[in-house]
Amino acid sequence: RMVSIAEQIVSGKAEAVGQLNYVLGDEQASLRLVSDVDVASNDLSNNIVQWFESQVAQTPDKTALIYDNSELTYKELNTKANQLARFLTEKGVVANSRVGICLDRSIDLIISIMAVLKAGGAYVPMDANYPKERLAFLANDCKAPLVITHSSVADRLPIFDANDKNNSCQTFLIDRDWSKVETKESCNLDLPISGNDQIYIIYTSGSTGQPKGAVVTHSGELNLQQWYTQEMQFAEGTKTLLVSAVGFDLTQKNLFAVLLQGGTLVIPKMDLYDEELLVALIDQHQVSVVNFA
Numbered sequence: 001r002m003v004s005i006a007e008q009i010v011s012g013k014a015e016a017v018g019q020l021n022y023v024l025g026d027e028q029a030s031l032r033l034v035s036d037v038d039v040a041s042n043d044l045s046n047n048i049v050q051w052f053e054s055q056v057a058q059t060p061d062k063t064a065l066i067y068d069n070s071e072l073t074y075k076e077l078n079t080k081a082n083q084l085a086r087f088l089t090e091k092g093v094v095a096n097s098r099v100g101i102c103l104d105r106s107i108d109l110i111i112s113i114m115a116v117l118k119a120g121g122a123y124v125p126m127d128a129n130y131p132k133e134r135l136a137f138l139a140n141d142c143k144a145p146l147v148i149t150h151s152s153v154a155d156r157l158p159i160f161d162a163n164d165k166n167n168s169c170q171t172f173l174i175d176r177d178w179s180k181v182e183t184k185e186s187c188n189l190d191l192p193i194s195g196n197d198q199i200y201i202i203y204t205s206g207s208t209g210q211p212k213g214a215v216v217t218h219s220g221e222l223n224l225q226q227w228y229t230q231e232m233q234f235a236e237g238t239k240t241l242l243v244s245a246v247g248f249d250l251t252q253k254n255l256f257a258v259l260l261q262g263g264t265l266v267i268p269k270m271d272l273y274d275e276e277l278l279v280a281l282i283d284q285h286q287v288s289v290v291n292f293a
Contacts, residue, residue: 047193047218048225049117051260053078059236059262066285067107067267074262077111083184084115084174091146091172095120095191096198100139100147100169102126102157105242105267108174110255112148120191122198122215127247128153129271134211139169142201142213151176195219202249214249221256229257232289238263239285243278243292254291 004024008014014021045051060075072080093099099116101123103109116123124142126135128149135157139147149157151173199218203211228234240258242265244251258265266285270277281287 045222046195047117047197048199048221048256048260049114049193051222051225052114052256053188055260055262062236062262063264064259065107065110065265065267067105068269070107072107074259077114077259078188079186080111080181081114081118082186082188083181084111085118085189086184087172087181088115088119088121088146089189091170093119093121093146095193097121098124098142098144098198098201100124100126100142100144100149101246102128102135102147102149102153103174103246104128104150104153104271105246105269106150107267108150109246110259110265110267112174113255116148117193117199118189118191120193120197122200124201124203124213125247125252127245128156129245130247132156134206137211138203138213141203141211144169147171148174150174193218195222200252202252203247216252221252224253225257225260228253229261232257232291234258234261234263234289236262238289239266239287240264240289240291241266241268241278241281241285241287243268243290250292258289 001022001024005020005022008020013019045054056074056078061073063071064074064077065072088099093116097120099121101109101112101116103112113123124138124144126138126147147157147169149171152175154171154173157171195218197218198215199221201213201215203213205211234257238258238261240254240263242251242255244254255265264285266281266287268274268277268281282290
């Protein structure tokens with residue numbers, strides 16, 4: 001690469017730094033090949049919500065989620081996400097609003113994530129096993145006006161009081177208060193979401209100081225998913241296993257990918273890493289893709 005840059009300077013092809021070409025010839029060919037790849041599922045999508053809703057229209061009755069003995073089809077997942085999204089908009093969630101999601105791996109986790117995005121917001125994954133101090137920091141730092149959680153997790157969040165109207169950060173207990181949601185309209189909201197809008201915020205470990213939030217946009221996630229779903233050859237028959245922790249960046253990629261291609265996301269019911277359970281689930285559901293560190 002340094003030779004190529006030197007040759008451009010010596011030959012006079014580049015008279016200014018901004019005119020230098022840093023990409024080698026074989027790399028240019030590879031980039032052209034990648035840009036020509038037809039990502040049919042995303043031809044008309046400007047954001048993850050559009051892509052997902054397009055997939056729902058194509059495979060409404062296929063199984064989207066499997067968790068323990070429960071399953072949801074694409075249509076059922078979309079319906080519940082739409083209803084919760086409308087509830088969130090009534091609570092003041094707008095474009096780029098941050099909403100904390102403090103849930104264990106579950107169907108409710110996926111419903112909540114899709115609902116926040118459909119409402120135009122950005123979700124902040126908060127692993128329910130985090131120390132209370134870290135959960136408090138995340139909610140305060142990202143300025144989330146609302147945290148979606150579960151009654152079984154609520155006792156890990158003493159910093160929030162669902163009944164305190166003066167608390168700047170309120171909680172919504174998705175299992176206890178779903179009756180407030182299920183009467184909402186179930187059709188798509190079709191809110192405008194641009195590629196530059198935030199999709200989620202991941203926080204660093206904070207090992208070198210205070211945790212820092214990294215913002216991911218819809219365009220960034222679209223770019224990643226275009227590559228990942230093609231590289232791993234995701235299709236309607238693909239089944240993936242969600243193994244990594246909720247607050248891990250890798251998890252976000254894996255939970256979206258299969259749902260954008262009509263496959264099935266298998267969610268293990270486990271508090272701690274259970275190798276035997278994972279092997280059993282892979283065999284039981286014929287899981288074809290597992291991605292974790």
